[in-house]
Amino acid sequence: MAEQEKTQKKDHSGAKYVIRAIAAKAYQDAYDAKARGEKVGWCASNFPQEIPETLGLHVVYPENQAAAIAARGAGGTMCEHCEGLGFSNDLCAYSRISMAYADLTKCPNGEQDMPMPDFVLCCDNICDCMFKWYENLSQKLNIPLIMIDIPYNDKFEVDEKRTEYIRAQFIDAIKQLEDITGKKWDDDRFKKVMAISQRTARAWLKAASYCNYVPSPLNGFDLFNHMAVAVCARGKEESAEAFEQLCAEYEQSVKDHKSTWKVPEEHRILFEGIACWPYLRATSTPLKEAGANVTATVYANAFGVLYNNTNELMQAYANVPNCVNLERAVKNREDACLDGKVDGALIHINRSCKLWSSIAPEMGRRIENDLHIPVVMFDGDQADPRNFSEAQYDTRVQGFVEVMNNNKKKGE
Amino acid sequence: MADIQKQLNAFTEIAQNPAKQLDKYVDAGKRVIGVAPYYTPEELVDAAGAVPFGVWGMQGPADEARQYFAPFYCSICQMSLEMGLNHTLDKLSGLMCSALCDTLKGFTQNWKAGNGERIPLIFVSQPQNRFSPAGLKYTVDSYKEVKEKVQECCGAIIDDDALFDSIRLYNKWRKAMRKFISLAGQRPTVVSVPQRSDVIEASYFMPKAEHLAMLKDLNEALEAVDPDMGDFSPVVLSGIYENIPDILRMLQENRISVVADDLAKESRTFAMEVSEEGDPITALAAGFCGMGNDSILYDPKKNHIHHVVDLAKENGAKGVIILLAQFCDPEEFDAPFITSACEDAGIPCVTIGIDQSTETYEQARTQFESFKDLLK
Numbered sequence: 156m157a158e159q160e161k162t163q164k165k166d167h168s169g170a171k172y173v174i175r176a177i178a179a180k181a182y183q184d185a186y187d188a189k190a191r192g193e194k195v196g197w198c199a200s201n202f203p204q205e206i207p208e209t210l211g212l213h214v215v216y217p218e219n220q221a222a223a224i225a226a227r228g229a230g231g232t233m234c235e236h237c238e239g240l241g242f243s244n245d246l247c248a249y250s251r252i253s254m255a256y257a258d259l260t261k262c263p264n265g266e267q268d269m270p271m272p273d274f275v276l277c278c279d280n281i282c283d284c285m286f287k288w289y290e291n292l293s294q295k296l297n298i299p300l301i302m303i304d305i306p307y308n309d310k311f312e313v314d315e316k317r318t319e320y321i322r323a324q325f326i327d328a329i330k331q332l333e334d335i336t337g338k339k340w341d342d343d344r345f346k347k348v349m350a351i352s353q354r355t356a357r358a359w360l361k362a363a364s365y366c367n368y369v370p371s372p373l374n375g376f377d378l379f380n381h382m383a384v385a386v387c388a389r390g391k392e393e394s395a396e397a398f399e400q401l402c403a404e405y406e407q408s409v410k411d412h413k414s415t416w417k418v419p420e421e422h423r424i425l426f427e428g429i430a431c432w433p434y435l436r437a438t439s440t441p442l443k444e445a446g447a448n449v450t451a452t453v454y455a456n457a458f459g460v461l462y463n464n465t466n467e468l469m470q471a472y473a474n475v476p477n478c479v480n481l482e483r484a485v486k487n488r489e490d491a492c493l494d495g496k497v498d499g500a501l502i503h504i505n506r507s508c509k510l511w512s513s514i515a516p517e518m519g520r521r522i523e524n525d526l527h528i529p530v531v532m533f534d535g536d537q538a539d540p541r542n543f544s545e546a547q548y549d550t551r552v553q554g555f556v557e558v559m560n561n562n563k564k565k566g567e
Numbered sequence: 568m569a570d571i572q573k574q575l576n577a578f579t580e581i582a583q584n585p586a587k588q589l590d591k592y593v594d595a596g597k598r599v600i601g602v603a604p605y606y607t608p609e610e611l612v613d614a615a616g617a618v619p620f621g622v623w624g625m626q627g628p629a630d631e632a633r634q635y636f637a638p639f640y641c642s643i644c645q646m647s648l649e650m651g652l653n654h655t656l657d658k659l660s661g662l663m664c665s666a667l668c669d670t671l672k673g674f675t676q677n678w679k680a681g682n683g684e685r686i687p688l689i690f691v692s693q694p695q696n697r698f699s700p701a702g703l704k705y706t707v708d709s710y711k712e713v714k715e716k717v718q719e720c721c722g723a724i725i726d727d728d729a730l731f732d733s734i735r736l737y738n739k740w741r742k743a744m745r746k747f748i749s750l751a752g753q754r755p756t757v758v759s760v761p762q763r764s765d766v767i768e769a770s771y772f773m774p775k776a777e778h779l780a781m782l783k784d785l786n787e788a789l790e791a792v793d794p795d796m797g798d799f800s801p802v803v804l805s806g807i808y809e810n811i812p813d814i815l816r817m818l819q820e821n822r823i824s825v826v827a828d829d830l831a832k833e834s835r836t837f838a839m840e841v842s843e844e845g846d847p848i849t850a851l852a853a854g855f856c857g858m859g860n861d862s863i864l865y866d867p868k869k870n871h872i873h874h875v876v877d878l879a880k881e882n883g884a885k886g887v888i889i890l891l892a893q894f895c896d897p898e899e900f901d902a903p904f905i906t907s908a909c910e911d912a913g914i915p916c917v918t919i920g921i922d923q924s925t926e927t928y929e930q931a932r933t934q935f936e937s938f939k940d941l942l943k
């Protein structure tokens with residue numbers, strides 16, 4: 156990790172740097188827009204980005220902010236502040252960090268500040284926690300809340316009633332945003348945003364697919380860092396270009412037999428769940444020491460949202476992880492495992508994400524049965540540092556690696 | 568008065584023996600459909616000639632459910648799954664369940680994985696944007712699917728007339744429940760907190776027509792008795808449910824009378840109104856879409872908070888007790904707002920954590936005692 160950072164500091168033209176800069180620029184752009192007197196928003200990561208992008212609105216993403224705050228060490232302080240306001244420590248740590256930020260309007264040490272919003276955009280396709288959190292932001296800050304509700308889908312496919320319901324809410328959301336911000340919807344611009352989003356999605360899918368090479372030209376953890384741009388900034392031309400650049404770099408690495416994964420690739424694994432941002436090093440180091448590279452995550456395919464028309468666009472938002480039924484959730488993982496040619500799966504039982512973690516054990520059993528690979532779970536949290544034990548993690552990873560080693564020996 | 572106690576005992580007998588009830592109806596050749604939270608169109612089950620049977624977990628530890636849920640999930644979902652896995656519910660012909668919170672979503676999937684082959688899931692999809700025509704349309708389409716699934720599980724065809732009969736029955740029953748809540752709250756010297764809870768609980772384990780018949784008699788008898796608060800303090804309960812024996816006992820010991828409640832299992836459910844005209848499925852859908860003042864339902868203006876304060880004011884309550892179901896996100900997001908709204912209104916408020924798997928409630932005992940002092 157440190158090595159990669161050094162390289163990036165030396166050469167700021169690498170795709171990694173460009174992608175990081177896109178994320179950073181979104182915050183600055185929002186500050187600038189606010190300074191110009193424009194209305195800016197806070198937006199749920201899986202809210203259809205096509206809407207604010209088409210309207211030319213500047214929005215920032217509390218989930219990304221919370222991840223950044225947690226990765227930079229202030230997750231605990233912010234969570235505790237929120238608990239001091241009376242909220243239970245049982246709630247999702249992203250939501251606690253965000254509600255704390257809404258109260259404080261700044262981070263303890265500038266970990267990741269962002270402008271205060273004039274409206275909030277919510278989509279509950281990833282969880283219902285989301286709309287409660289945004290209700291609270293809207294109440295606390297006394298600003299309008301726009302919500303696109305995408306009900307959890309118990310079926311494998313997205314049906315007509317869902318598509319229609321989402322479409323009607325798209326239209327409502329646009330109307331409300333026009334009223335709030337004074338910006339006007341433009342169908343041509345929308346088409347362009349959709350086209351750019353497709354280009355970005357294709358490039359993201361392709362970039363992620365380089366994990367399928369043996370050995371992989373990338374450290375799978377890198378994808379966690381790029382994901383935010385793939386999800387939130389899909390509609391921006393510079394994102395498409397950055398991911399295309401990333402593809403070119405990976406391609407070159409394959410040709411040159413190079414990788415951002417710096418040790419021999421002894422094992423290839425699925426890492427399931429959101430990263431433990433406060434413990435990126437603690438979670439990645441034992442894997443690195445064991446030569447276990449992450450070559451599969453559900454994000455790879457899940458966030459490469461492809462659509463050919465607006466119907467499929469609506470459906471895509473109903474197919475994000477956490478909105479799909481168990482069978483589809485398992486299939487998404489198993490496909491990723493097969494593509495990534497994995498030897499095992501490591502599942503994060505994320506204390507913050509009730510929905511995800513609620514089906515993870517059964518998902519793990521199915522993956523184990525269907526693919527005959529070891530599946531190991533560990534307890535952690537995406538942002539609250541108090542919910543992770545390094546000792547437990549190390550022991551679990553040790554056991555996991557042992558089984559993979561044995562399997563490898565048997566296979567030889 | 569002796570007569571009222573006899574009536575109350577009859578409710579208690581049913582409330583405390585759900586398994587006996589289940590056997591009774593199955594032995595009588597009825598199909599029984601489990602009804603899990605929240606606000607599902609249970610009228611369909613009634614109209615299919617089947618018996619709805621509330622599945623809201625049970626007191627006890629989760630054991631087999633641990634294979635599916637880590638410990639940080641609410642006990643309603645943990646224990647309902649447990650009851651499926653340990654075969655307590657094998658006689659059910661289906662389980663109807665909504666997906667109105669994240670834990671319920673996981674629950675539905677785990678139910679299908681662990682129990683689905685024995686007890687099919689009747690998945691009820693409801694919208695959160697309930698105020699728009701699109702939300703209503705979505706509910707109608709979804710309830711049509713629910714109707715088919717109910718028919719399949721009950722081996723019956725539901726016709727519109729039968730459905731309207733059930734709608735009328737449920738409207739009457741909900742009205743009678745609202746009346747009971749108010750009558751009982753003003754007569755704590757006659758109806759104790761555990762008895763009040765049993766009257767409500769019994770309705771989950773029998774056809775509504777039977778419950779309504781008993782309830783009407785009880786309400787009449789209660790009406791004949793003058794309101795008497797005795798030394799009881801009027802209080803509003805807020806939360807999902809209250810029926811934890813220790814908690815009910817403590818409420819009673821502390822001479823608390825529940826003059827109104829904001830509990831999902833109680834008054835939030837009884838608040839629904841369904842039109843008795845037009846298309847019955849649309850009526851049921853509109854009934855759901857018209858619901859509000861609830862932590863579980865999207866509430867952009869957070870009316871729920873003010874509703875609790877209003878309930879307290881309108882019913883002359885001296886305090887609000889939030890019975891916070893442990894690990895319940897929707898409630899946990901609202902609780903601090905309710906607490907501060909009560910503070911602003913000068914109404915004492917306390918939050919007491921509850922869970923079906925908690926063994927002792929010593930902390931709650933102390934909380935109740937100090938809260939009781941605030942009510943004087």
Ligand code: SF4
Nearest residue numbers: 641668670892895896
């Ligand atoms: S609303 Fe709360 S108590 Fe009810 S099922 Fe969901 S998490 Fe559990």
